[in-house]
Amino acid sequence: MIHLPDRFSRLQPRETLARTQVLERGWPFFLDLCIAAIGLACFYAVVRIAMFWAGRPEPEFIVSLSPRALPHYAFYSVVRIGLAYLLSLLFAISYGYIAAYNQRAEKVMIAILDILQSIPVLSFLPPVMLAMIALFPTRQLGVEMGAIVLIFTGSVWNMAFSFYSSLKSIPRELMEATNIYCFSRVQRLFQLELPYAAIGLIWNSIMSVAGAWFFLMACEMFHLGSRDFRLPGLGSYLQTAADAGNGVAICWGLAVMILIIVATDQLVWRPLIAWSDKFKFEQVESSKRITSPILHLLTQSTALASLSHRLVDPLTESLYTRLAKHRIAKLRQLTTSRPQSRLLSIVVRIVLVIVIAAAVLYAALQAVALLRPLPGAAYLHIFQGAIATFLRVNLALLLASAWTIPVGVAIGSSPRLARIAQPLAQIAASVPATALFPVLLLALVRIGGGMGIGSIALMLLGTQWYILFNVIAGAIAIPSDLKEVATLFRFSRIQRWKTVILPGIFPYLITGLVTASGGAWNASIIAEYFPIKGQILQTIGLGAIISEATGGGRFPVLLLATMVMALMVVTTNRLVWRPLFRLAETRYKLGA
Known part of the structure; x- marks a missing residue:
């Protein structure tokens, strides 16, 4: 028998209920204070960033490898990645929306998207940096905006492809319902299209932020001709530590990065994933739901509930009513x-x-x-490099698909496993492979490999996550009623994969493969040309040619190599990926 202290034994049931009510009343107030503190912290961050960006640019910033500088550097890197993500989200929604609903512009826009996602970050570097510095020649803002745009170019394309493919796969009956109830485009966007695309968009957002961390080293510290650009941040810290061979500094930088990734997962991505679970297209609710303590706490906030009830809901209702009336008037005007x-x-x-x-x-x-x-020998050299990189990219895709498809389905089908595996996958996808590449390369040299195998390994490290995160999103989006039907009819494992899992994840898988292919071409600039301890390790390939031309300021070679890479990617997309996209939009589209 357990004996309670006297002060607990004397509590009457009424007194216990009173204390519980006091706690229930005090807890939302505490949450409101936390939300207010977060708002003040964001305001302070905006002030600090504005003061730094408004200052004069530092031409040769010296990166300190002291652990004390890491909080300062981490703050600037998080701000750059956050702004680049917001810019990517706006672009992805706008671009994907226009491409999905404008049939005349769709083919051209998707072709342009194919080209842009295949162009490496370093190919964007000269025009972006020169343009930003020309716009803000006397302010740090120019270099900062250049770095943000470079991060944007390395993380936006998979989000745009995801939103576009989600819009193309919306069930017909849902679109007809919006037309019957005279939804305006804005109302349809916020009440149908964004909710339907939420699962894929959130998981691709996780991948985009992970890709931003991956390319952070190239975006915060780079050479442009004779000029050396360095920005205070985790990317420049890790790059400086890798160049100096300082293993302790690399460990400190990776530890801070992992801490930020885990905090972001728990505070941002996990609540969003749990929130988006309600947007699954299903008729039977699953008993296994994704949960988030942070989301549960936010729903208990009286300040947020009051703000939504008194301000947001009346404004949205008024806006939707006006837009619906305007749409009806516009339709009448078009008829006359x-x-x-x-x-x-x-x-x-x-x-x-x-x-x-x-x-x-x-x-x-x-x-x-x-x-x-350019002489003819340059054309021949670029052609040979294109063939070599093409073979490496496709081998990396095959190796990545072999393990990401079964693992992604397992994670997406089990909320308990996803709770553990998602942060680990996010950390693995976010850690810059270039920081680990010296160790990997030395190990490959010892066992008889070299840059040929090492470049494939680095492509694999940078692109396999596009497939994994999209497969996870596809497995989560499979309706629960389809899974229950498979269980009811006692499908075997092979039958379940053939009739439920593979058709269910097919649109997401194609999106992952397309973006992984573009990411592999993009990663070739690092995989095929790697500086380490004062020497350059490289192998034949387009990535090596682009990296070498960027460092030497040879813009004609850079332009030609980029054009060849874009041409090969577009050709592959037209012959392979576009027919698979059409198959996903027709045969494997959910609907009644």
């Missing part, structure tokens, strides 16, 4: 519109097309003029 107004819109479109075509033609002529001095 005159031919003159239609003719004017056609003329405007023709003029716009002519202006864009003229700009593209001018850029093409300038590119031809820049490539004219």
Whole structure:
């Protein structure tokens, strides 16, 4: 028997209930104080960033390897990645929306997206940095904006592909329901399209932020011709430590990075994943739900509940009502519109097309003029490098798919396993492989390998996560009623994979493979050309050519290599990925 102290034994049930009520009343107040403290901290961060960016640029910033400098560097890196992610999210939603609903522009926009996702970060580096520095020549803001845009170019494309493929796979009956109830485009976006795409978009956001950490070293410390750009941040800290061979500093930097990743997972991604679970397209609710203590605490906040009830809900209802009335009036106006107004819109479109075509033609002529001095040997060297990189990319995709598909399905099908495996996968995807590559390369040299095998290993480390996170999202999005039907009819494991799992994850898998392919081409700039302890280790490939041309300021070679890489990626997408996308949009689309 357990004997309680006298002060507990004397408590009456009424007194116990009173204390419980006091705690229930005090806990939301404590949450409100925490939310207010977070708001003040964000305001202070904005002030600090504004003061630093408004100052004069530091041409040769000296990166300190002292652990005391890590909190300061981590703060600036988190701000850069956060701003780059917000920019990526806005771009992905806007670009994916237009590409999904504008049939005339869809083919061109997807082709452009294929090209942009295959262009390495270092190929964007010269024009981006020169343009930003020209816009803000006397402020640190120019270099900072250049770094943010570079991080953006390395993390946005998989989000755009995810949102586009989600919009193309929305069930027809849901779209018809929005038309029957006269939803405006804004109301349909926020009440159907974003919720339907939430699962894939959140998991690709996790991958994008992980990719931002992966390319952080290249974005915070780089050479452009004779100029050396260094920004205070974790990326420059790890790059400086790797160049100096300082293993202790590398461990300190990776420890801080892992701490930030775990905190981000628990405070941001886990609540979002639990929140998005309610948007699954299913008729039978699953008994296994994803939970988040942070999300549960936020729902208990009286300040957030009051703000939503008194401000957000009335504003959204008023906005949706006005937009619906405006849409109905616009539809009536279109039925009675005159031919003159239609003719004017056609003329405007023709003029716009002519202006864009003229700009593209001018850029093409300038590119031809820049490539004219290159000898024939340069073309042959780039062609050989393209073949070598193409083979490495496809081998990396095969190796990645072999383990990410079964592991991703296992994680997405088990909330308990996802609670453990998701932070580990996120940490593994976020740690810059370039920080671990010296150890990996030395191990491969000892067993008889070299840069040929090492480059494939580094591509694998940087791109396998695109497939894994998309497969996890696809497994989570499989409706629970389909799983219960498979259980009811006692499907074997092979039957379950053939009829439920593979068809269910197929659209997400294709998105993951497309973005992983582009990521592998992008990672070739690091995988095939690696500086270590004062020497350059490289192998034949387009990535090595681009890295070498960027460091030497040879812009004609950089332009030609980038064009060849983009051409190969677009050709592969047209012959392989686009037919698979159409198959995912038709045969494996959910619907009644």
